[in-house]
Amino acid sequence: MTTSIAIETPLQDDVRELVALLNDHLLPLSPLEYQFKMTVEQMADTDTTLFVARDETGRAVGMGALKMHGEGLGEVKRMFTRPEVRGQRVGRQLLESIVTLAQERRLAALMLETGTGEGMAEAHRLYTRYGFTPRRAFLDYPESPWSAFFELQLGVERAA
Structure with a gap:
């Protein structure tokens, strides 16, 4: 599958569909108070850049965002790929796009919060x-058994 990754507005129907699919995936995995979701309207703020992965037909098959927090800190948000494209490196391509933008913006570190448990195992593998x-x-995330936190120092060599 050929995939293209581009910065796009989240205020599109097919991106809204991806957000709904992600929210549906997350719903049974942890209590709502430990799900730190962004709406498409929040994702459209100037502090957030959304990358959308599209297949050769133009169908949106994945997304991921970089949210700026100032003081050299960026956060990976709303990473998701459709189940049928998992294992095809779409998530890796999205993450690479986010990291590249963070480096261009001279951020010192990227951080992220994600869920725990078997439903998040693929995401944990991607990040590690x-x-x-x-x-x-x-930031203001609480410590809990429902959240896992990760960090990437941008000056550090990464595995291929």
């Missing part, structure tokens, strides 16, 4: 294979 390491909660 890329070079993210576990860390404690950051």
Whole structure:
């Protein structure tokens, strides 16, 4: 499958569909108070850049965002790929796009919060294979058994 990745507005019907699919996936995995979702309207703020992956037909098959927090810190948000394209490196391509933009913006670190449990195992593998390491909660996220936190120092070599 040929995939293209581009910065796009989240205010599109097919991106809204991806967000709904992601939210549906997350719903049974943890209590709502430990699901730190962004709406498409929040994703459209100037502090957030959304990457959308599209297949050769133009269908949106994945997304991921970089949210800027100032002081050299960026956060990976709303990473998702459709189940039928998992294992085809679409998530890796999205993550690479986010990291590249973070480097262009001279950020010192990228962090992320994600869920725990079997439903998040693929995401954890993606992040750790890329070079993210576990860390404690950051910003205003609470420590909880429902969240896993990761960090990537941008000056560090990453595994291929």
